[in-house]
Amino acid sequence: MNAVFRTILQRLGFGVLTLFVVSIIIFTTIELLPGDFAKSILGQSATPETVAAFQRQIGLDKPAPVRYFDWIVGVLQGDFGFSFASAGALGGGQARTVLSLVAPRLANTLFLASMAAIIAVPLALALGMLAALYRNSLFDRIVNLTTLTSISVPEFFVAYILMLFLAVKFPIFYSLANVSLDTPFFERLARCALPAMTLVLVIVAHMMRMTRAAIINLLASSYIEMSRLKGLSPWRIIYYHALPNAWAPIANVIALNLAYLIVGVVVVEVVFVYPGIGQLMVDSVSSRDIPVVQACALIFAVAYVLLNLLADVVSIVTNPRLLHPR
Amino acid sequence: MTNAPGTNPDQANAAAIAEAAPPLQQRSRWQTAARELRRAPLSAQFGMIIVLFYIILAVFAPLIAPYSENELVGVQYAPWSDEFVFGTDQLGRDMLSRLIFGARNTIGIAFVTTLLAFLIGGSLGLLASILGGWADQILGRAVDVLMAIPLLIFALVLLSIVGPSWINLALIIAVLDSTRVFRLSRAVAMNVVVMDFVEAARLQGEGLSWIMAREILPNILPPLVAEFGLRFCFVFLTVSALSFLGLGIQPPAADWGSMVRENATLINYGDITPLLPAAAIALLTVAVNFVVDWFLHKTSGLKE
Numbered sequence: 330m331n332a333v334f335r336t337i338l339q340r341l342g343f344g345v346l347t348l349f350v351v352s353i354i355i356f357t358t359i360e361l362l363p364g365d366f367a368k369s370i371l372g373q374s375a376t377p378e379t380v381a382a383f384q385r386q387i388g389l390d391k392p393a394p395v396r397y398f399d400w401i402v403g404v405l406q407g408d409f410g411f412s413f414a415s416a417g418a419l420g421g422g423q424a425r426t427v428l429s430l431v432a433p434r435l436a437n438t439l440f441l442a443s444m445a446a447i448i449a450v451p452l453a454l455a456l457g458m459l460a461a462l463y464r465n466s467l468f469d470r471i472v473n474l475t476t477l478t479s480i481s482v483p484e485f486f487v488a489y490i491l492m493l494f495l496a497v498k499f500p501i502f503y504s505l506a507n508v509s510l511d512t513p514f515f516e517r518l519a520r521c522a523l524p525a526m527t528l529v530l531v532i533v534a535h536m537m538r539m540t541r542a543a544i545i546n547l548l549a550s551s552y553i554e555m556s557r558l559k560g561l562s563p564w565r566i567i568y569y570h571a572l573p574n575a576w577a578p579i580a581n582v583i584a585l586n587l588a589y590l591i592v593g594v595v596v597v598e599v600v601f602v603y604p605g606i607g608q609l610m611v612d613s614v615s616s617r618d619i620p621v622v623q624a625c626a627l628i629f630a631v632a633y634v635l636l637n638l639l640a641d642v643v644s645i646v647t648n649p650r651l652l653h654p655r
Numbered sequence: 656m657t658n659a660p661g662t663n664p665d666q667a668n669a670a671a672i673a674e675a676a677p678p679l680q681q682r683s684r685w686q687t688a689a690r691e692l693r694r695a696p697l698s699a700q701f702g703m704i705i706v707l708f709y710i711i712l713a714v715f716a717p718l719i720a721p722y723s724e725n726e727l728v729g730v731q732y733a734p735w736s737d738e739f740v741f742g743t744d745q746l747g748r749d750m751l752s753r754l755i756f757g758a759r760n761t762i763g764i765a766f767v768t769t770l771l772a773f774l775i776g777g778s779l780g781l782l783a784s785i786l787g788g789w790a791d792q793i794l795g796r797a798v799d800v801l802m803a804i805p806l807l808i809f810a811l812v813l814l815s816i817v818g819p820s821w822i823n824l825a826l827i828i829a830v831l832d833s834t835r836v837f838r839l840s841r842a843v844a845m846n847v848v849v850m851d852f853v854e855a856a857r858l859q860g861e862g863l864s865w866i867m868a869r870e871i872l873p874n875i876l877p878p879l880v881a882e883f884g885l886r887f888c889f890v891f892l893t894v895s896a897l898s899f900l901g902l903g904i905q906p907p908a909a910d911w912g913s914m915v916r917e918n919a920t921l922i923n924y925g926d927i928t929p930l931l932p933a934a935a936i937a938l939l940t941v942a943v944n945f946v947v948d949w950f951l952h953k954t955s956g957l958k959e
Contacts, residue, residue, distance in 0.1 A: 351800075351804055354800065355812065358813070358815075361816050477941075478941055481940040483892050483896060483899070483912075485933060486934065490930065497923060504922075591808070595807060595811075596896050599900055600919075611902070614814055614815040615902065619816070622811065626808050626812045629804075629805060633803070633804065633805050634803055
């Protein structure tokens with residue numbers, strides 16, 4: 330158990346380091362802003378006093394390392410600073426915190442992403458294993474061709490096709506996923522049906538292909554052939570011999586694709602006008618509301634790093650060589 | 656792909672045949688290529704025809720398109736008719752003409768971006784594999800860091816700083832995507848760098864650029880070419896996604912991603928026009944994938 334523990338600690342340490350570097354990169358982006366940025370945010374009519382106040386507010390009067398420290402301490406406490414969109418109101422109006430913009434939308438995005446993941450993961454694993462077990466059969470070929478096509482098309486194409494057929498031509502689902510905080514749970518599910526379905530279609534294709542490849546790789550190894558030649562039942566081979574070694578690649582496949590979900594969610598939210606963090610990020614990029622962009626990017630990047638870390642940890646914990654050291 | 660079919664392991668035999676019957680040897684490169692193309696599977700041939708079709712559209716866009724790119728020719732959202740084959744868009748511009756000009760803009764930018772990504776990633780990857788040591792470590796860690804953030808998210812952050820325009824888009828995506836090229840070219844080049852002929856070139860006193868371009872590059876070309884196809888698809892989809900989000904290629908330039916967004920309202924009336932540019936994107940990606948699949952199969956088969 331000691332070896333497992335040590336390897337996990339190493340991975341966690343590396344994960345924390347990665348997060349630190351990612352936070353530095355995202356922080357540094359604000360340093361790259363051109364000097365007259367305050368003017369372009371506040372408008373040409375801004376007085377020198379407002380510009381100075383604005384620069385003080387985003388802390389441009391202090392050296393960069395100090396600002397990074399202030400920023401990261403704030404972020405760890407959930408304080409991402411103020412949205413630039415409200416900077417015009419510096420004269421005395423109420424400035425909106427980034428947190429108040431991001432928090433409700435983060436909840437929405439997590440809802441949509443978990444809905445998609447709950448459907449996609451079991452479906453993809455089952456399809457992938459079936460395709461691997463019956464490889465080169467008609468089923469395998471059809472699944473292969475369908476998934477190759479669906480990973481080649483843009484997410485918004487899938488989204489609009491579903492919208493056209495399942496919401497406009499045959500009005501089964503809502504075409505727009507405009508939910509609010511007080512939408513009841515089941516109505517929320519119904520409104521999220523199409524975006525979730527799009528995400529499922531996009532990630533199932535990837536996940537299924539990777540599962541199939543991982544399982545085929547495993548079934549081709551010589552110890553599996555040995556157990557088959559011994560005359561073991563297929564169920565026994567899969568359950569006792571293949572599965573212990575399959576957990577690591579399967580965990581990797583799941584984590585990689587949940588990370589892929591992050592990218593898909595941005596486009597899908599825009600198509601279905603879903604009030605999630607992806608849409609907030611796109612809007613903030615257009616209005617160049619840097620603090621909000623930073624917060625969203627940090628959340629996406631942290632989710633991405635954590636998912637990859639989780640996959641690593643799972644593959645360490647389930648590694649038979651580490652679990653049963655000689 | 657340009658290997659002559661006569662290079663089989665039975666060297667002595669091949670040499671004997673060469674002496675006995677010289678006219679059989681040496682097909683020209685073009686003949687070999689044509690032969691391979693005829694033998695390609697149906698999916699690859701289909702892919703190549705589609706790709707060729709797109710290239711022709713992109714190059715001869717002004718000659719093929721019935722109207723110009725930004726000319727207002729009719730009412731807004733006109734239905735499909737003889738005059739406007741696919742109707743008109745939200746400003747009254749001919750949809751078909753914009754689709755054709757879109758081929759030029761969208762594919763052109765994706766192609767230039769991929770090329771740039773390969774120039775940056777490929778040369779740095781080769782450099783890292785030849786120099787090894789510190790240079791390799793530094794480049795490797797830098798790439799690890801860049802890859803710790805999802806590409807689309809990173810691109811969004813950078814676009815919010817520099818503002819959206821097609822040049823910014825191409826540069827940002829080229830730099831971010833070059834990390835993937837770096838990984839691949841470094842990995843394949845590593846196997847070649849340790850070979851004796853590279854050592855010989857070094858002892859002979861050849862410079863770094865000679866070793867990179869003349870000794871190593873020719874030996875790692877097939878996997879890089881296949882990767883070019885795959886990276887092109889990825890870049891093409893990313894550029895389209897960003898344009899769709901309104902942060903890529905800016906109006907009034909015709910571009911498939913933004914055309915989907917601009918005309919999306921038509922979907923609610925059951926009109927499939929907005930799906931045409933999206934379908935154009937999908938068809939090209941599928942076609943390129945088919946060709947790459949075949950090419951990968953082909954080159955890995957020849958290496959054995």
